[in-house]
Amino acid sequence: xxxxxxxxxxxxxAIFLYAAGVTLDSKNPISVxxxxxxPKMILILILIASFALILTSVRELWVYRxxxxxxxxxxxxxxxQTVNIIxxxxxxxxxxxxxxxxxxxIVSSFIIxxxxxxxxxxxxxxxxxxxxxxxxxxxxxxLPRGVGFLRELSFLIY
Amino acid sequence: MDIxxxxxxxxxxxxxxxxxxxxxCAGVLFGALPGISTSMGVALMLPFTYRLDxxxxxxxMVSVYCGGIFGGSITAIMFNIPGTPEATPTTFDGYKMTLxxxxxxxxxxxxxxxxxxxxxxxLMMALISPLLVKAALNFSPADYAAVAFLGLSAVAGxxxxxxxQLKAILSVLLGLLLATxxxxxxxxxxxxxxxxxxxxxxxxxxxxxxxxxxxxxVLRQIESRKKGLMIGIELFRKDVxxxxxxxxxxxxxxxxxxxxxLIGLGIGILPGAGATIAAFVSYGVAKRSxxxxxxxxxxxxxxxxxxxxANNASTGGAMVPLLSLGIPGSGTTAVILxxxxxxxxxxxxLLYANNPKLVYSIIVGMFFANILxxxxxxxxxxxxxxxxxxxxxxxxxxxxxxxxIGSYGLDNDIDDVWICLVFMIIxxxxxxxxxxVAALVLGLVLGKLIENNLRRALIISGFSWSNxxxxxxxxxxxxxxxxxxxxxxxxxxxxxxxxxx
Numbered sequence: 001x002x003x004x005x006x007x008x009x010x011x012x013x014a015i016f017l018y019a020a021g022v023t024l025d026s027k028n029p030i031s032v033x034x035x036x037x038x039p040k041m042i043l044i045l046i047l048i049a050s051f052a053l054i055l056t057s058v059r060e061l062w063v064y065r066x067x068x069x070x071x072x073x074x075x076x077x078x079x080x081q082t083v084n085i086i087x088x089x090x091x092x093x094x095x096x097x098x099x100x101x102x103x104x105x106i107v108s109s110f111i112i113x114x115x116x117x118x119x120x121x122x123x124x125x126x127x128x129x130x131x132x133x134x135x136x137x138x139x140x141x142x143l144p145r146g147v148g149f150l151r152e153l154s155f156l157i158y
Numbered sequence: 159m160d161i162x163x164x165x166x167x168x169x170x171x172x173x174x175x176x177x178x179x180x181x182x183c184a185g186v187l188f189g190a191l192p193g194i195s196t197s198m199g200v201a202l203m204l205p206f207t208y209r210l211d212x213x214x215x216x217x218x219m220v221s222v223y224c225g226g227i228f229g230g231s232i233t234a235i236m237f238n239i240p241g242t243p244e245a246t247p248t249t250f251d252g253y254k255m256t257l258x259x260x261x262x263x264x265x266x267x268x269x270x271x272x273x274x275x276x277x278x279x280x281l282m283m284a285l286i287s288p289l290l291v292k293a294a295l296n297f298s299p300a301d302y303a304a305v306a307f308l309g310l311s312a313v314a315g316x317x318x319x320x321x322x323q324l325k326a327i328l329s330v331l332l333g334l335l336l337a338t339x340x341x342x343x344x345x346x347x348x349x350x351x352x353x354x355x356x357x358x359x360x361x362x363x364x365x366x367x368x369x370x371x372x373x374x375x376v377l378r379q380i381e382s383r384k385k386g387l388m389i390g391i392e393l394f395r396k397d398v399x400x401x402x403x404x405x406x407x408x409x410x411x412x413x414x415x416x417x418x419x420l421i422g423l424g425i426g427i428l429p430g431a432g433a434t435i436a437a438f439v440s441y442g443v444a445k446r447s448x449x450x451x452x453x454x455x456x457x458x459x460x461x462x463x464x465x466x467x468a469n470n471a472s473t474g475g476a477m478v479p480l481l482s483l484g485i486p487g488s489g490t491t492a493v494i495l496x497x498x499x500x501x502x503x504x505x506x507x508l509l510y511a512n513n514p515k516l517v518y519s520i521i522v523g524m525f526f527a528n529i530l531x532x533x534x535x536x537x538x539x540x541x542x543x544x545x546x547x548x549x550x551x552x553x554x555x556x557x558x559x560x561x562x563i564g565s566y567g568l569d570n571d572i573d574d575v576w577i578c579l580v581f582m583i584i585x586x587x588x589x590x591x592x593x594x595v596a597a598l599v600l601g602l603v604l605g606k607l608i609e610n611n612l613r614r615a616l617i618i619s620g621f622s623w624s625n626x627x628x629x630x631x632x633x634x635x636x637x638x639x640x641x642x643x644x645x646x647x648x649x650x651x652x653x654x655x656x657x658x659x
Contacts (some may be wrong), residue, residue, distance in 0.1 A: 003591040010328065017335070017350060026347070032616045035347035038609045039338040042331055049328040056321050074384035081380055082583065085373070085558060089575045092566075101562075105555045112380055112551035123552055131559055140209045141567040 004057045011050040018043040081111045096146025096154050097136075101128035132158050161284070164518030167213075168526065174217050174519075177210075178527045181221025182534050188222070189229020190241045190542045191553065193379050196226035196433075197489035197596060198371040202557065204364060204497070205564035212501040213516055217523035219494055220477070224527045226490075227433055227470050228272040228535065232542055235264045235462070244433035244469040247441040251454065251461025258457050262401040267459050268466045269535035270402060271415055275467035276528035278419045279426065279474025283481070284521050286427075287510075290482035294507040300615035300626045304635035306608045309485035310334075310600065311642035320650050326597045327643070329588065333601020334608070336361050343610055356573040363496040365565040366602060369578035370595045371493075372561045374585020376554045381590070383550065400536045403459060414444045414460050415467050422468035426475020432488045433469040433476075440468035474524070481505050481517055485604070489596025492603045499603075500568070 021036040021043065031037050088104040095103075105124035110116045135141040136158025145154040168174045181203070188199030203222050207215035230245030235252035248268065255264035297305070310330055339350045340360030351357040418440035425436040444464035445454040454461050477494075479485045484506035486492040498505050503513070510517055565578035588595050612626075619625035627633060 006587055006591050010332070020350070024347075024349075026345070030621055032613050032621055033345065035342040035345045035349055038613070039335060039349060042335045042338070046328065046331045046335065049324060049331060053321070053324050053328060056324065060321075074381040077384045078377055078381055078586075081377060085579060085582065088558070088562060089572070089579055092562075092572060092575070097563075097566075101559055105559070108555045108558065109551040112383070112554050113549065120551065124555070127552070127556055127559065131556070131563060135205060135563050135567065139206065139567075141205065141563060142570050143563065143566065144572070 001061070004054065004061065007050055007054045007057055011047065011054060014043050014046040014050060018047065077111055081108065084108055084111065092144040092146075094147060096150050097143035098128055098132045098154065098157065099146065099150060101132070104128075160514035161518045161522075164515055164522045167515065168217070168519055168522045173214055174523060175526075177214055177218040178221045178523060178530055179534065180206075181218045182225035182527050182530050183538060185222035185225020185227075186229035186232070186531075186535065186538065186542055187225075187545055189226040189245075190232045190546065191229075192233060192239055192241050193375060194241075194553075194557075195371070195375075195489075196223060196242055196244075197493055197599075198375055199226045200490050200493045201367045201371040202560050202564070204368060204493075205560060205567050207497065208567045212498075212503065213519045213523075215497055215501070216494070216516070216520050217527075219497055220473075220520055220524040221527035221530075223490055223494070224276050224470065224473055224524060225531060225534075227276075227473055228268070228466070228531055229542070231268040231272070231462075231466055232265065232539060233546065235261060235268060236543060242433075244437050244472075245465070246434070247437045247465035248462055250441065251457050251459075254455070254457030255459075255462065260457065262399045263403060263459070264457075264462050265400045265539055266402040266536070267462045269400065269532055269539075270408065271418075271463045271467040272470040272535075273528045273532045274415060275419045275422055275469070275471035276473055276531070277525055279423045279471040280521060280525040280528060281474075282423050283474040283478050283524075284518075287478050287482040287517075287521075290478065291507045291510045294483055295511075297507075298615065298629070298632070299611040299618065300629060300632045301635070303608050303611035303615060304627075304632045304639070305483055305485055306604045306611065307639045308635050308642075309479070309487060309604050310608075311639045320647055322592060323643075323647070325591075325593045329593045329595070329597035330601040333598040333603075334605040336366070336598075336602050337605020338609065343606070344613055360606075361577060361602070362568065362574060363599075363603060364500060364568050365574045365578035366581045367493050367496055367599055368561045368564045369581030370585035370588070370598060371489075372557050373578065373582025374587075374589055374595060376557050377582065377586035378589045379550065379554060381586075400539050402536070407459065411460050411463050414448065414464050417443060417447070418464045418467035419471040422471025423475040425468070426472030426487075427478050428475075428487065433472040436468040436472040436475075437465035440464045470528070477520075477524070481520070482507065482510070484509075484607070486600065489594075489599055492596065492599045495603050 018040065021040050025034050025036040084104055084107045088100050091100040102125055105127055106121060109120040109124050113120065132143060136143045143158060145151045184203060185199060188194045189196060200219055200222050203219060207218060226242065227244060230240050230242030231248045231252065233239045233241040234245040234248040235256055238249050238253040240246045240249055252264045252268065255261060339357055341348050341358055348358055421440040421443060422436040425439060441464050444460055445451050448454065448460055450458060476487050476491050479487050480491045480495060484504055486495045495505065503509060561578055562575055565574045566572065568574055585595050588598065615626040627636065
């Protein structure tokens, strides 16, 4: 069922983008010279392919009646990890790479392993420190430093 | 002369040697870890290249590529779990050899054959690519568009049935659509930017590749583990002492190795076929042509030598269209193309003409990386197996952090990290519902090349499709592409007919 929803979503997005392309396209008499000429060709092919895929999935669903997936629910963990990654990105400019990466690593260890022991905490500090020192100091990648005293502190580390 | 200068340059440069060692080790490690494909390994190594010059960056990446293809055989032989799909046929005889107490010899055979296959294909690549370049210098824009279309037919190898094929085609179309985001090169009009200045320059390859390949896989692994679907590797202590076969044993299987190397090279050049198909085909050919065909599957050296030679020989083959035409034929070579583009270089005939030192340095680096694999594989096999004991929370967390660093470090732009994050989620859903991520990346990488050349061809021909496309080379390439795309359907139809009979 999930694959059908995914395929319908692709079809929906393709219809939306096609409509946007038609609205925005200029009225140049030579089609190749219109900016949306090529994207519209691709979108038509996407519409055909996703429609064919939806038909195949509906037919499979109807004919085979696939068994339900494993009963253990994984989506709350996945959602938690996705939010965790979003926070990692969102907090970069405020807290800097190192601090946000440590927070991310602690939560990520708990999400993946289902427990939080001293070794998890230790590794959650060790990985971000190692990566920050290597990329920030050795490789010279300019990692976000955060604001205020965190910024000052970051200059001591990388 | 260029090649001599490149050999001298690479051989006398300690940084190149260091990067080859690091690349091969990292590649073998990524290959050995189930759940990390070679493409993902190459994408994950991107942040390590940001402060390197282009020659060093590419030497590192091709070393990861060569090491990654071999790395999958370690777990295939020791634990019956192929670390990468291309090592699957290695399990047939490799694991049986381990059960017979000959695991060390199986590993030694895999190392030697991988190194031979890889080095042989690199030498052939050095011979074939200049010939292809000479032909490509006469290509028109329509020919280029057609060659890029042929590159897209790589998706034919990414789906294993009509429905999967349809999913692969849809993925490649989505990649082509993503490539249209940003300012149109011909009219200067922004497309699908929805008022966002961040999208005016288009969607960058690197964050997409890192997010879709690496982040998506981490989310998928978490799901599998939480559902209890992940089978853990039984890492009981095994003797992982590598033992090379004797010269006599090696010479006994010389024809199998040579045949497999040629098969790997040939299949590697074809877009989409890749290392996995090369390994399976060469195993089948070796079995059919062997004097001991009844012993295949019981644990014999030939059964390890054939797939391992072929899958590594495909690496040199896959680099031929990339270096000479600028067309990647697989997910991994698409990531390598991304590195060229990151440095403002477009591989193809002009790169050969303008920067031969770079091209030959890549070839030389790839050759020595294969040779280094003999020493590093022998010394490091035990160490690489130890890495398999790392818990997934360490690996998963490190992959996500590397993805963030890789996306941010590209231009120090947080927008790139958001793009990476979006493609982590898209990559997760694509994996969950069996849409090949490599097809999306291939579409994204080739999209602009196809569009610009096609429109240029139509403008030159006075906006006439027939004038633009009805040229012998163009039409042959288009027909070949259509045939490769339809092949899975023809195969399915034929097998249905056979079953009906």
